[in-house]
Amino acid sequence: MSFHLTLIGIGTGNPEHLTLQAIRAMNAQDLILVPHKGAGKDDLAALRRSICAEVITNTTTRIAEFILPTRNEATLDYRQRVDDWHNEIAEVWQREITANGAPQNVALLVWGDPSLYDSTLRIAARLTPAPDITVIPGITSLQTLTAAHATVLNEIGAPFIVTTGRRLRDEGWPEGVDTVAIMLDAGSAFTAIPPEGIHIWWGAYVGMKEQIIIEGPLSQVADEITKTRAKARANHGWIMDIYLMRKG
CATH class of the missing domain: 3.40.1010.10 (Tetrapyrrole methylase, N-terminal domain)
Incomplete structure (x- = not known):
């Protein structure tokens, strides 16, 4: 039927x-x-x-x-x-x-x-x-992330890429773009790339009452995000996180 x-x-x-x-x-x-x-x-x-x-x-x-x-x-x-x-x-x-x-x-x-x-x-x-x-x-979580940080997804006239944590870890920063949004990351794939000159806007449980957000130069906040993520996952038994990164 x-x-x-x-x-x-x-x-x-x-x-x-x-x-x-x-x-x-x-x-x-x-x-x-x-x-x-x-x-x-x-x-x-x-x-x-x-x-x-x-x-x-x-x-x-x-x-x-x-x-x-x-x-x-x-x-x-x-x-x-x-x-x-x-x-x-x-x-x-x-x-x-x-x-x-x-x-x-x-x-x-x-x-x-x-x-x-x-x-x-x-x-x-x-x-x-x-x-x-x-x-x-x-x-989408991408919209909710940028709203939580009061930032914009793209720079004027510039492209961006939405990809996965697995691909960022395996392939590095995508060519031809300065802005990358990462979804479906099993765990801190941003640690696999050189952090110099990169700014990150990270969020977990975005839009929910449990929302956590961190932003700053990747070289300064990467450890904080990794530790915060691990603690939140242990507390809830699961985690949904997403982040935006930009060069320059």
């Missing part, structure tokens, strides 16, 4: 970041799927539940939680690891939708925006039959 899948950008966990379009879409669903990472990692699922409790007034909308599969890090090829993981997630979605009566309107709440460094759309493409898909844009 075909169904309609709505991917709703919910910002960074702050209910005030929801757009009116997102709130209307949430209230139009038969079923909202909420991923759960297992024991000790309930914070992100709890944030989604609290957002639903605050804005959903439609009494027929159901919330179904599912355990998110873990990625098999034993596979050597990175793309193959991700591809296999996405297949597993799609299978779980399919199973949960069927178990909940195969509703016509199903949604997932996506951190930030479904179109920026997120794989929800790629996973949705693996569902059978292929659903009709609507994407509701959301405020």
Whole structure:
């Protein structure tokens, strides 16, 4: 049975970041799927539940939680690891939708925006039959970071690159740009580059009540960021951080 899948950008966990379009879409669903990472990692699922409790007034909308599969890090090829993981997630979605009566309107709440460094759309493409898909844009962590620091993403007329911590660590500073935004960093990839002449704007849990921000010359604040990040991760059991760096 075909169904309609709505991917709703919910910002960074702050209910005030929801757009009116997102709130209307949430209230139009038969079923909202909420991923759960297992024991000790309930914070992100709890944030989604609290957002639903605050804005959903439609009494027929159901919330179904599912355990998110873990990625098999034993596979050597990175793309193959991700591809296999996405297949597993799609299978779980399919199973949960069927178990909940195969509703016509199903949604997932996506951190930030479904179109920026997120794989929800790629996973949705693996569902059978292929659903009709609507994407509701959301405020991204990159926007929230620059707002928290009261700074701008780009210099006048200048390009910038958004990339990952893994690529920064493996490949160094991207050529041809003075401004780099780093997402999906497993841990302080900025320590892999020469710090001289680089300014960093770093933030963790941006937009949430736990928000932490640090900025300054990379040579002066790198150690502080690394220590702050480790402490925050230990306290919460997880961390979402992002940072902007600029030469000159």
